[in-house]
Amino acid sequence: MFYIQIDFNSDEALYMQLRNQIIYGLANDVIHEGDSLPSVRQLADTIGINMHTVNKAYAVLRQEGFVKLDRRRGAVISVDADKMQAVKDLYSDLSVVLAKASCKGVSRSEIHDVVDKILNSYEEEDGQTDAV
């Protein structure tokens, strides 16, 4: 298990890196709805971090509506697609980022190009690899 890359020299918190990696996996169709994530202990052992750090990442993902907890199957991918909330979150997440880019002279069309480039990268990835 599996594709997750953790950078121990990063200034980003380990549990946040882990959360992000799982979201990337979802966006790139490497992880799918209904998949079981490894147990907190197992994943912690695999990537060499503490159980509680993985648990925190899972708790965040649950809070954000990406996983649900099935007592028999552990943490299961179950995306709660609250569209209204998602658009709200997107708006606040983008505001600072776009302001910064705009100040730096990145044009509207260039911003749209970057967005498309990122979105296209999801579809180019093959989603058939059984990663978990």
Added chain:
Amino acid sequence: MFYIQIDFNSDEALYMQLRNQIIYGLANDVIHEGDSLPSVRQLADTIGINMHTVNKAYAVLRQEGFVKLDRRRGAVISVDADKMQAVKDLYSDLSVVLAKASCKGVSRSEIHDVVDKILNSYEEEDGQTDAV
């Protein structure tokens, strides 16, 4: 002085809130190239935080190429528009945000709409207010 709003109950660091507010001011044309920012001590006193916290925000803004230090005028807005770097930064800043939105079912066109909505809000603001 002036439009800056700090939320002491936010989980976001004060110096980062301050940095963001100044970038918002730039994007919304409330602060302009060549404007002097208040001194670290003065701004700290105005918004009720420590001098070193303001200094850290200024240091970050300098590091990111938004202000330069003029010994006679203090911190002066001077946007170093390194387009290549700005697009790179935009790309990495957007990757997690867009992955999250994409997982939540926000479509490509909806994302572009949010981007345009944010960018349009900059142009709607009048930039004639002498804020500093």
Added chain:
DNA sequence: ATAGTGTTCTATCAAATATAGAACAAGTAT
């Protein structure tokens, strides 16, 4: 000279991060 720039140094306190070990209720496997 006096006062004001940003900056740098030490210091302290609170909070966040990561680690560790132990235990719990619930479910699975044998």
Added chain:
DNA sequence: ATACTTGTTCTATATTTGATAGAACACTAT
């Protein structure tokens, strides 16, 4: 039933970050 695994919760500790504070420095403006 027994043993094991699931996420979760509790206490505890070490490290780092964020925010505060006071002092001082080199430089500039008046």
